[in-house]
Amino acid sequence: MAAAGMNVPALEARPSIVGYRWLWEAFNALDSCRVNAMSVGRIPWTAVQQYAEAHKLDEEETWTLHEVIQHLDSLFISHHAEKQKQN
DSSP, rough: OOOOOOOOHHHTTSSGGHHHGEEEEEEEEHHHGGGGGBOOOOOOHHHHHHHHHHHOOOOOHHHHHHHHHHHHHHHHHHHHHHHHHHO
């Protein structure tokens, strides 16, 4: 553990997520839009787009939202599939 006031290069190199909380909140809100049948389905593109429009996101924010939701969704589905294999 680093002493108080000591620089830790690995921690200094981490990207800040402070301004990105809205993406996590969006993912959690959009999670309710996924179709669940025999397995966990993807969050529909249309749901992400509707979210962006409802929150009046600009073009760059909308693109970021789609990219991040798609990535988080893939991680979520992979994690869920691994849990199913273990059961």
